[in-house]
Amino acid sequence: MTRYIYDFIEGDRSRADLLGGKGANLGEMTRLGLPVPPGFTVSTDACRAYLNTGSPPDGLFEEINAHLREVEARLGRRLGDRHDPLLLAVRSGGRYSMPGMMETILDIGLNDATVVGLAARADDARFAWDSYRRLIQMFARTVHGVPAEEFDRELAALRATAGPDGPTAEQLRDLVETYQKIFLRQVGHQFPQSPHEQLYLAVRSVFASWNSERARLYRRQEHIPDDLGTAVNVMAMVFGNLGPDSGTGVAFTRDPATGAPGVYGDYLPDAQGEDVVAGIRNTVALPELERIDPASFRQLTGIMATLERHYRDLCDVEFTIERGKLWMLQTRVGKRTAAAAFVIAAQLVDEGLITLDEALCRVTGAQLGRLMFPAFDLADAPPPLTVGVGASPGAAVGRVVFDSAAATAADGPVILVRRETTPDDLPGMIAAAGVLTSRGGKTSHAAVVARGMGRTCVCGADALRIDPERGELTIGDRVVRAGEVISIDGTSGRVYPGAVPVQPSPVARYLAGELAPQADPLVAAVHRLLGHADAVRRLGVRANADTGPDARRARALGATGIGLCRTEHMFLGERRELVERLILADGPDEVTAALEALLPLQRADFTELLAAMDGLPVTIRLLDPPLHEFLPPLHTLTARVARAEATGRDPGRDGRLLAAVRRMHEANPMLGLRGVRLGLVIPGLFAMQVRAVAEAAAQRVRDGGDPRPEIMVPLVGDVRELAAVRAETDLVLAGVPDAPAMPVGTMIEVPRAALTAGAIAAQARFFSFGTNDLTQLTWAFSRDDVEGSFFGTYLERGIFGVSPFESIDAAGVGRLVRLAVAEGRATRPDLTVGVCGEHGGDPDSVAFFADAGLDYVSCSPYRVPIARLAAGRAAIETATDTSDSR
Numbered sequence: 034m035t036r037y038i039y040d041f042i043e044g045d046r047s048r049a050d051l052l053g054g055k056g057a058n059l060g061e062m063t064r065l066g067l068p069v070p071p072g073f074t075v076s077t078d079a080c081r082a083y084l085n086t087g088s089p090p091d092g093l094f095e096e097i098n099a100h101l102r103e104v105e106a107r108l109g110r111r112l113g114d115r116h117d118p119l120l121l122a123v124r125s126g127g128r129y130s131m132p133g134m135m136e137t138i139l140d141i142g143l144n145d146a147t148v149v150g151l152a153a154r155a156d157d158a159r160f161a162w163d164s165y166r167r168l169i170q171m172f173a174r175t176v177h178g179v180p181a182e183e184f185d186r187e188l189a190a191l192r193a194t195a196g197p198d199g200p201t202a203e204q205l206r207d208l209v210e211t212y213q214k215i216f217l218r219q220v221g222h223q224f225p226q227s228p229h230e231q232l233y234l235a236v237r238s239v240f241a242s243w244n245s246e247r248a249r250l251y252r253r254q255e256h257i258p259d260d261l262g263t264a265v266n267v268m269a270m271v272f273g274n275l276g277p278d279s280g281t282g283v284a285f286t287r288d289p290a291t292g293a294p295g296v297y298g299d300y301l302p303d304a305q306g307e308d309v310v311a312g313i314r315n316t317v318a319l320p321e322l323e324r325i326d327p328a329s330f331r332q333l334t335g336i337m338a339t340l341e342r343h344y345r346d347l348c349d350v351e352f353t354i355e356r357g358k359l360w361m362l363q364t365r366v367g368k369r370t371a372a373a374a375f376v377i378a379a380q381l382v383d384e385g386l387i388t389l390d391e392a393l394c395r396v397t398g399a400q401l402g403r404l405m406f407p408a409f410d411l412a413d414a415p416p417p418l419t420v421g422v423g424a425s426p427g428a429a430v431g432r433v434v435f436d437s438a439a440a441t442a443a444d445g446p447v448i449l450v451r452r453e454t455t456p457d458d459l460p461g462m463i464a465a466a467g468v469l470t471s472r473g474g475k476t477s478h479a480a481v482v483a484r485g486m487g488r489t490c491v492c493g494a495d496a497l498r499i500d501p502e503r504g505e506l507t508i509g510d511r512v513v514r515a516g517e518v519i520s521i522d523g524t525s526g527r528v529y530p531g532a533v534p535v536q537p538s539p540v541a542r543y544l545a546g547e548l549a550p551q552a553d554p555l556v557a558a559v560h561r562l563l564g565h566a567d568a569v570r571r572l573g574v575r576a577n578a579d580t581g582p583d584a585r586r587a588r589a590l591g592a593t594g595i596g597l598c599r600t601e602h603m604f605l606g607e608r609r610e611l612v613e614r615l616i617l618a619d620g621p622d623e624v625t626a627a628l629e630a631l632l633p634l635q636r637a638d639f640t641e642l643l644a645a646m647d648g649l650p651v652t653i654r655l656l657d658p659p660l661h662e663f664l665p666p667l668h669t670l671t672a673r674v675a676r677a678e679a680t681g682r683d684p685g686r687d688g689r690l691l692a693a694v695r696r697m698h699e700a701n702p703m704l705g706l707r708g709v710r711l712g713l714v715i716p717g718l719f720a721m722q723v724r725a726v727a728e729a730a731a732q733r734v735r736d737g738g739d740p741r742p743e744i745m746v747p748l749v750g751d752v753r754e755l756a757a758v759r760a761e762t763d764l765v766l767a768g769v770p771d772a773p774a775m776p777v778g779t780m781i782e783v784p785r786a787a788l789t790a791g792a793i794a795a796q797a798r799f800f801s802f803g804t805n806d807l808t809q810l811t812w813a814f815s816r817d818d819v820e821g822s823f824f825g826t827y828l829e830r831g832i833f834g835v836s837p838f839e840s841i842d843a844a845g846v847g848r849l850v851r852l853a854v855a856e857g858r859a860t861r862p863d864l865t866v867g868v869c870g871e872h873g874g875d876p877d878s879v880a881f882f883a884d885a886g887l888d889y890v891s892c893s894p895y896r897v898p899i900a901r902l903a904a905g906r907a908a909i910e911t912a913t914d915t916s917d918s919r
């Protein structure tokens with residue numbers, strides 16, 4: 034027969050799946066000889082059986098009784114004994130902590146008879162009746178779903194009339210009577226007098242609480258599977274509400290906010306655990322306990338030191354003191370802020386508790402990312418106007434503008450406020466300090482684009498009424514006009530009126546080389562762990578950068594090369610006109626002239642880039658987007674031409690541009706004339722770009738530099754496309770004296786390229802996975818369309834837990850990556866393989882790419898440190914995994 038119950042002494046943390054986190058850790062503490070009230074754990078197996086069938090498994094209650102008898106024997110006290118009753122706590126606790134989500138019932142075992150026995154034993158009738166009323170209320174709520182209000186009202190009324198010492202025993206007895214009446218009326222039968230029946234019903238209701246509305250919601254948010262079930266811990270009660278020498282508290286072994294050493298916590302004298310949460314009275318800081326009860330304080334700090342050494346990590350504990358005797362009720366490895374995670378990991382290394390490898394695995398790239406953003410000084414913040422979705426972290430302060438044009442025209446920082454954003458808002462988003470929208474969630478256009486460029490963004494603030502025509506937004510009856518200053522917090526989603534003071538991030542300043550590593554404990558910890566990551570990682574980290582300043586910033590942040598330079602950014606601004614000339618060119622001579630005009634501009638850009646990355650590889654991607662993206666939008670041209678015609682003027686150039694836009698219109702530009710196709714269709718275009726690179730590199734060589742350009746061809750699907758571009762490239766290079774050798778490689782971003790990677794590698798010195806396009810094309814997702822429209826639904830329905838544009842879809846897109854790496858290297862063993870999509874800076878994806886055997890990842894400059902850290906962790910975790918599986 035399956036066994037469902039384990040005494041605490043049998044539990045340990047390796048069995049958390051079976052015993053839940055709380056049960057497993059109660060087991061650990063019991064085995065360490067710490068003062069834990071005796072008890073046992075009903076396993077998650079029993080809960081799963083209950084959830085599957087709607088009733089507890091056969092024999093469960095007999096098994097409970099058997100274990101209960103052992104507890105009774107140890108304590109010399111029985112459940113239901115009318116002279117000296119044992120009372121029980123019944124506590125939920127699943128594999129993953131879900132604070133406050135499920136149920137706990139205290140004081141099980143009290144009834145009209147045992148309450149009298151308890152009063153006599155404790156020599157405290159008030160305490161006994163107070164415990165009884167607590168039980169009735171908790172039981173009514175947990176087992177029968179009776180709301181707390183009516184009970185609370187009666188209690189509050191009694192407290193209001195009671196004397197300065199609180200209600201008397203008689204008053205509390207009357208209150209119990211009232212509670213029993215409420216119970217009868219609300220539930221339809223008497224409060225159960227049988228302690229064993231109370232116990233069974235309590236266990237059942239803890240099982241059932243796994244599927245309560247709020248527990249399900251919490252699990253969905255935290256990505257906790259729905260089918261784990263909870264364990265139930267049944268243990269003897271101890272009492273913190275037995276007078277001034279009793280009490281209850283919570284404590285951390287270090288400060289979970291900053292990581293500073295020294296115990297930290299709250300204590301509430303003369304109280305039971307739920308009072309702390311209810312906030313009925315004010316707690317005192319833990320050091321006060323040293324004054325109130327020095328012996329217990331010393332014992333507690335000793336136990337916390339033991340727990341830290343045992344768990345080799347920050348722990349939090351719940352404890353109760355009953356008449357001067359300390360009891361431990363819970364411990365676990367405690368949650369902490371990103372800053373504390375770094376500081377504590379480094380401290381534990383110094384204290385000899387963990388290795389640097391382990392320390393590195395205790396921090397995440399996401400945490401490092403959070404530490405790199407400036408933060409508001411909340412001490413000086415007014416109450417927020419409203420709260421939206423924190424979509425892209427950071428703290429931005431600026432004047433409100435309502436459109437892209439105003440954002441680009443403004444001097445000084447602005448917050449771009451839109452109902453939602455579209456690609457047309459891009460210039461405004463670039464110019465703004467922050468973006469605020471009233472619609473859309475974490476995968477809306479605003480959120481995705483803002484994250485991509487590291488811009489602070491709050492979206493989906495649906496209390497905002499935005500009226501761009503009147504130049505104002507309203508929140509309730511509060512009006513904010515264009516030009517007024519607001520502050521937005523991209524982490525918490527809060528929107529504040531006025532300018533909230535911003536503290537620059539010391540970590541970001543250190544990473545940019547502006548702060549010494551010894552500046553403060555946090556910076557020192559980041560320095561040390563990142564240094565270790567660099568020492569152990571096998572994955573290189575390059576940056577996506579298009580300009581000299583970007584390249585310099587990336588290099589300062591630790592990038593060892595550029596993995597993607599997008600040349601289309603060099604065709605914007607005033608140069609658009611030259612592109613227009615190219616498009617409108619009539620015959621080969623005009624094409625050549627237009628390209629000749631672009632050449633020196635490109636050459637200057639490349640020279641600066643190669644200088645900034647001297648000695649390091651710079652991968653330059655030939656022109657990728659469809660050419661009509663460089664022309665004015667159709668509606669603008671139509672309007673201009675119409676205006677000209679209406680006033681009898683010749684639309685001239687506008688007319689020809691309009692004709693060109695119409696001619697070049699594509700139903701699906703993402704799948705149209707772009708990438709390598711442009712190079713093959715427009716003679717001389719790629720040759721001009723390659724010449725610009727070659728001449729810039731030659732100049733750098735003559736100036737004594739060490740340029741290492743690489744030519745990357747986008748959107749290749751077949752080896753013949755690449756071969757054609759390579760032939761053209763070789764021809765150009767041969768004609769540029771002093772040009773260094775330049776490897777030619779390709780992006781792998783079309784599924785067909787991945788599938789024919791073996792053939793393509795014959796013509797490519799390197800592969801770079803363009804995982805944005807590869808994801809779009811593998812899923813048949815048009816990113817600009819789907820993220821704003823139905824990704825929310827997909828995430829909610831659990832089709833995927835995270836957008837495949839944020840974290841690589843290992844099963845699908847990742848499979849193409851692995852295939853292409855294997856077949857590419859089979860053809861060319863020294864093939865260099867990298868990734869340059871946004872995934873290159875996503876910690877989870879970095880782990881995947883490390884495992885897939887890539888040589889480097891490339892990401893936006895500010896994500897470079899995050900990728901370095903993630904690559905270090907990946908190296909350690911892969912090493913550990915293989916040793917485990919042996």
Ligand code: ADP
Binds near residue numbers: 070121133137307
């Ligand atoms: P949660 O998981 O929500 O923290 P717990 O099971 O830890 O719920 O119970 C909540 C509180 O009940 C605890 O913090 C503790 O103060 C009190 N409690 C739990 N078990 C006991 C016990 N055996 N004796 C006295 N109080 C208890």
Ligand code: MG
Binds near residue numbers: 351363
């Ligand atoms: Mg707890």
Ligand code: MG
Binds near residue numbers: 747782803805806
């Ligand atoms: Mg692409």
